[in-house]
Amino acid sequence: MSRRLPLAAKIAAFVLFAVFLALLPNWISDVRAQQFAYVGIFFIAILGLNIVTGYCGQISLGHGAFMAVGGYTSAILISGGPKAVAGFPEGSTYLNLWPDFLEGGVKDLYTIPIAGLVAGIAGLAFGLPALRLPGLYLALATFGVAVATPQVIRYFDGVSGGTAGIQLFGSPELTGATANKVDLPGRTVTFNEWLYHLTWAIALVLLAVAWIVLSTRFGRALRAVRDSEVAAASSGISLARYKTLAFGLSAFYAGIAGSLYAIANTFVNPETYRADLSLALVIGAAVAGLGWLSGLVVGALFVYFLENVASLDFLPSGLESALKNPGVPDMVYGVVLILVMLLLPYGVGGGLARLFRPLTNRLYTRSS
Amino acid sequence: MADFLQQVVSGLASGGIFASLALALVLIYRATGIINFAQGELAMLSTFVSWELIDRGLQFWPAFFLTLAISFAGGVAIERVVIRPVEDKPVITGVIVTLGLLVFCNGFAFWVWGGDVKNYPSGFSTRTIDVGGVAISIQDLGVIAVTLVAVGVLYAFFQLTKTGLGMRASALNPSASRLVGVRVGWMLALGWGFAAALGAVSGMLVAPTVLLDPNMMRPVLLYALAAAVLGGLTSPLGAVVGGLTLGVALNLLTAYADVPTALRLPAALGLILVVLLVRPAGLFGKLAVRRV
Numbered sequence: 001m002s003r004r005l006p007l008a009a010k011i012a013a014f015v016l017f018a019v020f021l022a023l024l025p026n027w028i029s030d031v032r033a034q035q036f037a038y039v040g041i042f043f044i045a046i047l048g049l050n051i052v053t054g055y056c057g058q059i060s061l062g063h064g065a066f067m068a069v070g071g072y073t074s075a076i077l078i079s080g081g082p083k084a085v086a087g088f089p090e091g092s093t094y095l096n097l098w099p100d101f102l103e104g105g106v107k108d109l110y111t112i113p114i115a116g117l118v119a120g121i122a123g124l125a126f127g128l129p130a131l132r133l134p135g136l137y138l139a140l141a142t143f144g145v146a147v148a149t150p151q152v153i154r155y156f157d158g159v160s161g162g163t164a165g166i167q168l169f170g171s172p173e174l175t176g177a178t179a180n181k182v183d184l185p186g187r188t189v190t191f192n193e194w195l196y197h198l199t200w201a202i203a204l205v206l207l208a209v210a211w212i213v214l215s216t217r218f219g220r221a222l223r224a225v226r227d228s229e230v231a232a233a234s235s236g237i238s239l240a241r242y243k244t245l246a247f248g249l250s251a252f253y254a255g256i257a258g259s260l261y262a263i264a265n266t267f268v269n270p271e272t273y274r275a276d277l278s279l280a281l282v283i284g285a286a287v288a289g290l291g292w293l294s295g296l297v298v299g300a301l302f303v304y305f306l307e308n309v310a311s312l313d314f315l316p317s318g319l320e321s322a323l324k325n326p327g328v329p330d331m332v333y334g335v336v337l338i339l340v341m342l343l344l345p346y347g348v349g350g351g352l353a354r355l356f357r358p359l360t361n362r363l364y365t366r367s368s
Numbered sequence: 369m370a371d372f373l374q375q376v377v378s379g380l381a382s383g384g385i386f387a388s389l390a391l392a393l394v395l396i397y398r399a400t401g402i403i404n405f406a407q408g409e410l411a412m413l414s415t416f417v418s419w420e421l422i423d424r425g426l427q428f429w430p431a432f433f434l435t436l437a438i439s440f441a442g443g444v445a446i447e448r449v450v451i452r453p454v455e456d457k458p459v460i461t462g463v464i465v466t467l468g469l470l471v472f473c474n475g476f477a478f479w480v481w482g483g484d485v486k487n488y489p490s491g492f493s494t495r496t497i498d499v500g501g502v503a504i505s506i507q508d509l510g511v512i513a514v515t516l517v518a519v520g521v522l523y524a525f526f527q528l529t530k531t532g533l534g535m536r537a538s539a540l541n542p543s544a545s546r547l548v549g550v551r552v553g554w555m556l557a558l559g560w561g562f563a564a565a566l567g568a569v570s571g572m573l574v575a576p577t578v579l580l581d582p583n584m585m586r587p588v589l590l591y592a593l594a595a596a597v598l599g600g601l602t603s604p605l606g607a608v609v610g611g612l613t614l615g616v617a618l619n620l621l622t623a624y625a626d627v628p629t630a631l632r633l634p635a636a637l638g639l640i641l642v643v644l645l646v647r648p649a650g651l652f653g654k655l656a657v658r659r660v
Contacts, residue, residue: 059460061405061467129645136403137644139463140593143405144637147590155630275586279471286464327478327582334472341465342453 014208021200025193034192034264035304035311040199041260043300044206046284048253050296053285055214056246057226058131062142064278065149066251068268069122070115070258075166075268076159077114078173080105105173112202112259119255124248131243138247146278150270165269168262177266195264202260206253207296213249222246254281280307283337289344306333373502375623376616381508382577383615384515388570389585389592390599390607391519392563397601399539399559400455402462406469408589410446411567412582413473414439415575416481418568419488428491432572436565443564447557455556477582490576511573518569519608522562535559587633591618594636597643600653609651614639 025033049063080103106114130141153160160166168174175194176182182194189197213219221242224232233239262268280303288299305311306329312320323329389407396404418435422428450469454462492510496503526532537545538555546552570592571585578584595614599606618635621627627635643650 053460057458057460059463129641133644133648136401136459136463137648139405140403140597141637141640141644143593144590144633144640147586148633148637151630151633155628155634279467282464282467283471325479326483327475327480330471330475331479332475334468334470334475337468337471338450338465341461341468342450 014204018204021204022197025196030190030192033190033196035308037192037195037199037264038261038308039297039300039304040196040203041257041264042281042284042304043203043296044199044260045254045257045281046288046296046299046303047203047206047210048250048257049281049285050250050288051210051214051222051253052243052246052250053282054289055219055226056222056243058243058247059136059139059282060142060247060250061139061275061278061282062145062149063250063254063281064273064275065142065145066119066123066254067258067261067277068149068153068273069119069251070255071262071268071273072153072160072166072258073115073118073255074108074111074259075168075262077102077106077111078108078168078171078263079166080171080173105171107173108175108263109198112256112263115259116252116256119258120248120252123251123254124244126251127244127247131247132240138243142278146275149273149275153270153273161269163270165267165272167267169266174263174266199260199264202256206256210253218242218245280333283333286337287340302336370502371623374504375619377502377504377512378508379616379619380612381511381615382574382619383595383612384512385570385574385588385611386591386595386615387608387611388515388518388566388573389588390595390611391522391604392566392570393592393596394599394601394604394607395559395563395566397596398604399535399556400451400462401459402451402466403593403601404466404563405463405589406466406473407563407567408585408592409470409473409477410439410443410564411571411588412585413477414442414564414568415488415571415580415584416477418572419481419486419575419580422489428489432491435568435572439564439568440561443561444557446564447560451556451560452553455553474582481582483582486580488572488575488580507576514569514573518566522566523604525562531555531558590633591615591636594639596650597640598650600650602654603650603652606650606652 024036028036045063045067049060052058052060126141126145127138130138154162157163168177170178176191180191181188182191184194214222221232221237224235224237225239225242229239232242258273261272265272284299284303285296286299287302288297289295306323309320309324309329312323315323323332389411392407392411393404396402396407414435417438418431421431421434426434446469450465451462454465490507490510491514492507494505494507496505497509498504526536534545534550535555535558537548538550538552539559542552545555570588574588575584578588591614592611595610596607597610598614599608599610614636618632621635622629622632
């Protein structure tokens with residue numbers, strides 16, 4: 001659908017969306033701004049997942065793990081490395097490997113792109129074995145990554161702080177969390193509002209990047225791989241290469257999201273990046289509509305608010321307390337995911353797009 | 369030496385549990401091309417059902433067989449209700465549906481039974497018996513025996529009955545089977561039923577050792593996936609051999625190579641990656657050759 005709009009209309013919609021997001025904090029409370037900052041983080045991660053799942057047709061069940069790579073990269077750099085991590089065994093070799101100039105910690109903003117790059121490289125490395133084959137092997141291998149991640153993090157407690165994780169609150173390189181105010185040029189905002197603007201500024205840039213990248217030859221190649229691997233291969237597209245590149249790019253997005261997640265939480269620990277996080281991202285991407293960039297906000301909102309039932313205070317109290325029962329949000333997730341797959345295979349975004357399309361188009365489009 | 373044999377036997381016991389879940393995965397993968405990521409959570413639900421039955425006063429073995437029947441019916445019902453509509457859609461859609469099932473089952477168990485860890489009775493005594501100087505626990509022997517019986521019954525069913533033949537035929541070539549009068553849709557549903565029952569076996573066997581809680585099958589599912597990949601995703605024999613091999617290997621690694629238990633899950637993941645790099649078809653599987 002969005003591909004049928006003229007370019008100018010698309011750009012106008014993007015600018016309107018950006019202006020709306022920039023003004024939104026004026027109308028909502030500080031807590032709500034924080035919640036929407038988290039929505040932005042999920043938005044980035046789901047955007048990344050959508051590149052590999054929606055456009056390239058490969059399911060990754062391990063994007064939570066790449067968020068963990070990004071989050072831990074940022075947390076370790078901000079905190080100043082192994083020496084600062086609690087529970088670090090004295091005299092370990094990690095100490096000597098860690099360069100001196102990083103010991104004072106790195107400014108949180110600078111760690112975000114580094115976290116993305118590290119996660120992206122991890123994604124490329126992981127994609128090499130998992131994406132050589134057609135079919136579901138990526139899903140299979142990444143499921144393993146999702147389940148094993150917390151254990152791996154706990155095991156390498158020398159750099160990760162083990163079960164306790166790494167506490168960033170109070171760290172001098174973390175902007176504003178401790179004082180709860182951030183000086184921007186012209187005005188001073190709360191930590192939550194700063195977080196909101198930071199997250200969505202990055203999210204919009206990454207959205208534009210994804211949009212541009214996916215409309216080039218690269219994006220067309222990915223869609224060809226998704227629609228028919230045989231046809232794509234016969235047109236000279238190297239399946240393994242494009243799948244691996246898409247996976248690396250999407251891991252880069254997950255790394256950025258993970259880094260922002262660490263900054264927003266002001267801590268990282270193994271429980272932050274459980275298998276459920278990876279599943280939540282898949283659910284968000286599927287609900288948003290695989291292969292549609294426009295519906296992603298819906299997916300991010302859905303995932304964030306269902307993950308954090310405490311934030312559902314705007315719902316009628318009966319519904320809110322029902323959702324607060326243990327297990328109920330997961331049941332809702334499951335039912336919604338299955339229903340979306342059965343009824344709206346293009347997700348909510350795609351469903352709306354189909355609705356607004358001329359009626360005759362619906363006669364000729366087959367849901368597949 | 370006695371110690372070594374003991375490790376092997378207890379490895380075979382946990383391997384048998386991996387093998388039954390791996391076999392369940394392979395059954396569904398062969399028939400539909402879907403990897404059923406909900407297989408572990410379905411097994412967990414079955415185990416909770418059996419726990420409920422025992423809690424209401426049933427003996428272990430009646431509860432065991434009743435649970436198998438309930439799981440079988442449940443598996444068939446799930447195929448009919450949520451899998452059938454996506455059968456003609458791309459495989460990725462089916463896989464996402466199984467993820468929905470996974471999350472739903474997990475939430476459902478939390479909702480009904482809570483997240484507390486529960487003790488689960490074993491059908492076997494935990495005593496050990498002495499076999500030529502090697503102390504082997506009856507529990508381990510029982511688990512191995514139950515797994516072998518389950519696999520044997522299934523094998524006999526597939527080889528000796530007409531329905532079994534129909535199921536093999538529809539996995540191999542659905543359209544040709546349909547032409548000769550096999551009801552392919554129902555064969556797939558039966559496959560889901562058998563897979564759910566096999567999963568239930570693995571859940572009820574593993575619960576006494578790992579204790580019963582809604583997340584108990586996550587690691588077991590990863591081991592089962594690794595076992596299935598090792599044996600070849602398309603090979604039932606491979607799933608069994610892969611499961612037993614993985615069980616013994618993990619036990620020996622922990623006992624003799626000083627691999628900490630914390631690295632058992634990552635080891636299973638590593639195994640998946642190594643198999644994909646070295647021999648993607650697994651030990652017994654065949655890679656599909658596609659005509660362009």
